[in-house]
Amino acid sequence: DVKVTQSSRYLVKRTGEKVFLECVQDMDHENMFWYRQDPGLGLRLIYFSYDVKMKEKGDIPEGYSVSREKKERFSLILESASTNQTSMYLCASSLYWDTEAFFGQGTRLTVV
Amino acid sequence: AQTVTQSQPEMSVQEAETVTLSCTYDTSENNYYLFWYKQPPSRQMILVIRQEAYKQQNATENRFSVNFQKAAKSFSLKISDSQLGDTAMYFCAFTASNTGKLIFGQGTTLQVKP
Numbered sequence: 001d002v003k004v005t006q007s008s009r010y011l012v013k014r015t016g017e018k019v020f021l022e023c024v025q026d027m028d029h030e031n032m033f034w035y036r037q038d039p040g041l042g043l044r045l046i047y048f049s050y051d052v053k054m055k056e057k058g059d060i061p062e063g064y065s066v067s068r069e070k071k072e073r074f075s076l077i078l079e080s081a082s083t084n085q086t087s088m089y090l091c092a093s094s095l096y097w098d099t100e101a102f103f104g105q106g107t108r109l110t111v112v
Numbered sequence: 113a114q115t116v117t118q119s120q121p122e123m124s125v126q127e128a129e130t131v132t133l134s135c136t137y138d139t140s141e142n143n144y145y146l147f148w149y150k151q152p153p154s155r156q157m158i159l160v161i162r163q164e165a166y167k168q169q170n171a172t173e174n175r176f177s178v179n180f181q182k183a184a185k186s187f188s189l190k191i192s193d194s195q196l197g198d199t200a201m202y203f204c205a206f207t208a209s210n211t212g213k214l215i216f217g218q219g220t221t222l223q224v225k226p
Contacts, residue, residue: 033214040121042203042218050212058213090157097212098145098164101205103157 003027006091006104013111019078021107023091030096032074034058034066037088037106049074050097081111114139116206118217125194126225132179133189133220135204142166144208146180148189151219152200160202163187191222199224 007022025032031050035043035058045058047066055066063085067075074093078085088108094101115138125131137146148160163171163180170178175195179188191198204217 031212031214035216040218042118043216045213045215048213056212059215088155092157092214094214097207097209100147100159100162101149101214106155 004091004093004102004104006089006107008107009105011107011109013078013081013109015082015111017078017081017111019081019109019111021076021078021089021091021109023074023076023093023104024072025074025093025102026072027093027095027102028071029093029102030071031094031101032068033092033094033101034064034074034076035090035092036060036085037090043090046076083111085109086111114141114206114208114211114213114215116204116215116217118204118220120220121218122221122223124223124225125191127194127196129194130190130192131194131222133191133202133204133222135187135189135217137185137187137204137206139185139206139208141208141210143210144206146178146187147205147207148176148178148187149203149205149216150198150200151203152197157203161189194224196224196226198222 033048034046049068065077091104092101146163
């Protein structure tokens with residue numbers, strides 16, 4: 001079975017802190033995605049990556065950056081956390097653009 | 113830009129009955145795929161069903177089927193013989209070959225009542 005693992009289930013950070021959310025997949029998938037999920041807004045794509053060291057902006061990249069140094073790991077970075085970044089963050093991976101995406105369990109981030 | 117719209121924030125259905133969730137999308141692409149994903153209260157998102165745009169035949173997976181209307185850019189999910197375990201949030205999603213983005217709608221919360 002494909003496994004997508006996010007490093008933390010719950011996280012509380014202070015405003016202005018630099019925050020790292022880690023995601024690891026174990027099935028050699030090409031594509032990896034970061035979303036935030038907010039009530040009424042669904043899943044909004046922050047960034048995605050289709051290969052090592054490659055990244056593309058999603059619909060809401062402002063305030064975020066990403067890193068993909070190895071194929072299995074995709075990190076989301078909040079350079080200076082703000083309260084409006086309090087949200088559920090979901091990581092996903094897929095083998096190709098048209099195949100099933102597999103999701104992690106999510107990280108509930110609270111910025112205080 | 114590609115968009116996905118789910119206009120039903122919440123729905124409910126009695127156990128064993130049939131329910132249809134709506135989804136519309138907007139794209140100028142010809143080569144794309146559509147998906148329905150399910151997110152149960154435990155939060156792990158899983159794939160329900162997948163439709164290739166160039167296939168006219170509607171996809172089915174056991175009790176789940178879609179009504180894919182390409183000209184109308186509509187992609188609804190029908191759940192037959194609803195079960196309590198179908199209670200979840202359902203997301204419609206879209207991806208096209210030229211972008212690689214996987215875009216989701218706002219979600220529909222479905223409650224199956226005993």
